[in-house]
Amino acid sequence: MLEIRDLHVSIDGKEILHGINLVVNPGEIHAIMGPNGSGKSTLAKVLAGREGYTPTRGKVLYNGTDLLQMLPEDRAREGIFLGFQYPVEIPGVSNMYFLKTALNSIRKHNGLEELDAMDFLVLAKEKMKLVDMDEGLINRAVNEGFSGGEKKRNEVFQMAVLEPKLAILDETDSGLDIDALRTVADGVNALRRPDRSIVLVTHYQRLLNYIVPDKVHVLLDGRIVKSGGKELALELEEKGYAWLENGTGSKPAVMS
Amino acid sequence: MIDLVDEKNSHISNFAEFERSMNGRHPWLASLRKDALARFEALGLPTTRDEQWRFTNISPIAGTAFRPADPKPDSLTVADISSYTLCEARCTQLVFLNGSYSENLSTVKFLPKGVRIISLAKALETDRELLEPLLLNSLSEDDAFRALNTAFMSDGAFVYLPPGTTVKEPIHLLFLSSSRTDPTASFPRNIIVLDEGSQADIVESYAGLDRGIYFTDSVTQVLIGPNCSVGHYKLQRESPSSFHLTTLHVVQDRDSSYSSHSVSLGGAITRNNFNVVLNGSGADCELNGLYVTKGHQHVDNHTTIDHAMPNCTSRELYKGILDENSTGVFNGRVVVRKDAQKSNARQTNKNLLLSRHAGINTTPQLEIFADDVKCAHGATIGQLNEEELFYLRSRGIDRDAARTLLTYAFASEMLAAIKIKPIQCQIDLVLMNRLSRHETTRGLP
Numbered sequence: 001m002l003e004i005r006d007l008h009v010s011i012d013g014k015e016i017l018h019g020i021n022l023v024v025n026p027g028e029i030h031a032i033m034g035p036n037g038s039g040k041s042t043l044a045k046v047l048a049g050r051e052g053y054t055p056t057r058g059k060v061l062y063n064g065t066d067l068l069q070m071l072p073e074d075r076a077r078e079g080i081f082l083g084f085q086y087p088v089e090i091p092g093v094s095n096m097y098f099l100k101t102a103l104n105s106i107r108k109h110n111g112l113e114e115l116d117a118m119d120f121l122v123l124a125k126e127k128m129k130l131v132d133m134d135e136g137l138i139n140r141a142v143n144e145g146f147s148g149g150e151k152k153r154n155e156v157f158q159m160a161v162l163e164p165k166l167a168i169l170d171e172t173d174s175g176l177d178i179d180a181l182r183t184v185a186d187g188v189n190a191l192r193r194p195d196r197s198i199v200l201v202t203h204y205q206r207l208l209n210y211i212v213p214d215k216v217h218v219l220l221d222g223r224i225v226k227s228g229g230k231e232l233a234l235e236l237e238e239k240g241y242a243w244l245e246n247g248t249g250s251k252p253a254v255m256s
Numbered sequence: 257m258i259d260l261v262d263e264k265n266s267h268i269s270n271f272a273e274f275e276r277s278m279n280g281r282h283p284w285l286a287s288l289r290k291d292a293l294a295r296f297e298a299l300g301l302p303t304t305r306d307e308q309w310r311f312t313n314i315s316p317i318a319g320t321a322f323r324p325a326d327p328k329p330d331s332l333t334v335a336d337i338s339s340y341t342l343c344e345a346r347c348t349q350l351v352f353l354n355g356s357y358s359e360n361l362s363t364v365k366f367l368p369k370g371v372r373i374i375s376l377a378k379a380l381e382t383d384r385e386l387l388e389p390l391l392l393n394s395l396s397e398d399d400a401f402r403a404l405n406t407a408f409m410s411d412g413a414f415v416y417l418p419p420g421t422t423v424k425e426p427i428h429l430l431f432l433s434s435s436r437t438d439p440t441a442s443f444p445r446n447i448i449v450l451d452e453g454s455q456a457d458i459v460e461s462y463a464g465l466d467r468g469i470y471f472t473d474s475v476t477q478v479l480i481g482p483n484c485s486v487g488h489y490k491l492q493r494e495s496p497s498s499f500h501l502t503t504l505h506v507v508q509d510r511d512s513s514y515s516s517h518s519v520s521l522g523g524a525i526t527r528n529n530f531n532v533v534l535n536g537s538g539a540d541c542e543l544n545g546l547y548v549t550k551g552h553q554h555v556d557n558h559t560t561i562d563h564a565m566p567n568c569t570s571r572e573l574y575k576g577i578l579d580e581n582s583t584g585v586f587n588g589r590v591v592v593r594k595d596a597q598k599s600n601a602r603q604t605n606k607n608l609l610l611s612r613h614a615g616i617n618t619t620p621q622l623e624i625f626a627d628d629v630k631c632a633h634g635a636t637i638g639q640l641n642e643e644e645l646f647y648l649r650s651r652g653i654d655r656d657a658a659r660t661l662l663t664y665a666f667a668s669e670m671l672a673a674i675k676i677k678p679i680q681c682q683i684d685l686v687l688m689n690r691l692s693r694h695e696t697t698r699g700l701p
């Protein structure tokens with residue numbers, strides 16, 4: 001599904017990712033953990049095609065094709081979904097219109113018939129139930145004035161509507177209360193399929209109790225310094241990241 | 257081929273012919289017209305050396321010889337103009353072709369007693385008493401194009417509401433221009449008078465039927481009595497090669513409210529002079545404007561809000577969307593006179609530049625002579641937000657569609673401010689159409 005080889009990424013001429021290697025197979029769930037500023041969101045956004053995040057070395061293959069050559073919209077149409085850590089507010093664009101346009105561009109790309117407003121509404125309502133999202137939110141401007149938790153729910157809702165093949169969820173659990181975390185996790189689990197892969201960026205072991213990952217990776221200062229099974233998350237919870245900063249050949253993330 | 261002659265001289269020579277064509281009609285206007293022409297001659301066409309025209313170069317107009325537009329209405333039918341009409345022509349609608357009233361194309365619905373919605377040509381015959389003071393001394397002719405309008409005025413719309421009347425359906429004044437041969441000029445003059453406690457919504461539309469070169473020099477005077485409530489909408493979608501120079505002069509009496517929504521989409525050069533005088537205590541005005549330009553279009557909005565009396569409020573929001581090589585000017589003047597205590601004025605101008613070759617000059621001008629007032633103003637110039645664009649694209653929406661969506665979103669605030677549904681729908685439709693045909697996005701990543 002996804003194969004990242006020695007990926008280096010710079011922003012404004014400054015290298016942030018220093019050679020990432022990662023393989024995600026169909027149906028797998030991978031968790032990426034790591035301290036603030038280690039490059040998790042940078043990795044997520046470069047996979048989605050954010051302009052200004054420049055890959056300087058390495059390769060990313062998505063189902064065998066060179067992902068880095070594709071426009072962001074084409075990546076989405078081919079099944080990549082990024083759940084943003086900080087979903088942007090877009091005043092003046094209705095959530096409903098936005099998502100209908102998005103879904104129809106993806107459907108069109110896949111040779112499917114576009115949905116009209118009525119059919120879309122039916123689908124949207126079903127998916128809102130899945131993530132227990134307030135129906136009122138669909139008629140508001142995209143994320144405008146949404147609470148932190150509502151924004152995250154809206155991301156999972158969009159994922160449910162767009163049905164991606166590879167979902168990258170960047171701290172979708174941050175800012176959710178305990179019940180919401182449960183609902184969102186249930187929503188994500190409901191979307192689990194043998195041909196759908198999920199990359200979860202998170203700071204909290206707690207989420208991984210609900211969404212059990214196949215692999216856990218630790219990203220530190222732009223490098224994956226350790227990978228393991230779900231028990232690695234528990235170990236991190238207990239020990240923090242400091243023990244990984246030495247003896248792995250990587251530079252410390254922060255000098256103090 | 258257009259002869260490059262001095263436009264000023266062409267108007268002056270046209271005037272003699274115009275006078276002959278009036279054939280001694282409205283003798284009470286003869287000297288007004290002559291004086292206005294003399295004033296025009298003395299003023300000359302403005303240049304960028306004039307303070308009021310610093311950023312608007314009208315040399316393409318000055319370099320073109322215009323003849324007065326053919327007053328003989330074309331053989332158009334109601335069906336031909338259906339894309340310009342409002343409410344499927346179910347409301348009262350006066351239609352003008354090249355500045356002249358067309359009875360065939362117009363619809364006048366049953367109106368409350370005493371309400372008059374007729375052509376100015378007719379009103380000059382029948383309503384001299386009302387019109388004379390308005391025409392003779394209400395406007396200072398310090399602007400060449402306004403003087404020219406007065407010199408050549410012969411038609412336009414006349415709307416009068418007697419005290420306490422309400423016209424429920426919008427009143428549509430539709431000015432259609434067509435110029436298939438020589439460049440032509442038309443000089444509509446509209447007079448709108450609302451007597452105490454009356455209410456109406458008035459829509460002025462200007463549209464080009466073809467892509468010809470023509471020149472619209474219009475003046476609209478609105479006199480608003482005490483306690484009136486007026487909505488005034490202007491939709492300008494003239495031909496891309498036309499010139500649109502207008503004056504809108506509004507005088508409000510006490511406790512009246514006036515809400516204006518002006519949308520400029522067409523024209524090679526557009527200049528809107530818009531003056532509102534808050535001439536009675538407790539008057540309130542709201543000025544909303546939207547201008548959308550591309551190619552080499554230039555649009556200039558010069559607004560003046562004159563707080564002449566105490567306790568008046570004004571809110572002004574003008575938004576611009578400028579693409580390709582187009583340019584814009586916003587000059588927002590707010591005057592608060594010495595006695596206009598407790599005035600409250602807020603002015604905002606926001607601009608979205610879609611190309612690095614587009615430009616805007618925005619100048620707020622506050623002149624405050626009273627001490628107990630609240631005045632605020634602000635201007636912004638920005639580009640589309642990269643984070644927002646990326647968010648939309650990351651969901652599968654292509655770049656052009658995402659840009660259109662965000663551009664439309666920028667304008668949507670102006671649409672939301674329009675409270676009359678059929679007007680909102682029409683402007684929405686025209687705007688959507690205009691923005692979705694944003695083919696070129698040169699100069700940006």
Ligand SMILES: Nc1ncnc2c1ncn2[C@@H]1O[C@H](COP(=O)(O)OP(=O)(O)OP(=O)(O)O)[C@@H](O)[C@H]1O
Pocket residue numbers: 011012014016034035036037038039040041042043085
């Ligand atoms: N536009 C930018 N210009 C310069 N530096 C940037 C830019 N964007 C990100 N960075 C830097 O890249 C580094 C990695 O940031 P990133 O957002 O990927 O971290 P993160 O691991 O997601 O952190 P967090 O856990 O706080 O979300 C940080 O040091 C950040 O300051």
Ligand SMILES: [Mg+2]
Pocket residue numbers: 040041042085170171
């Ligand atoms: Mg992050």
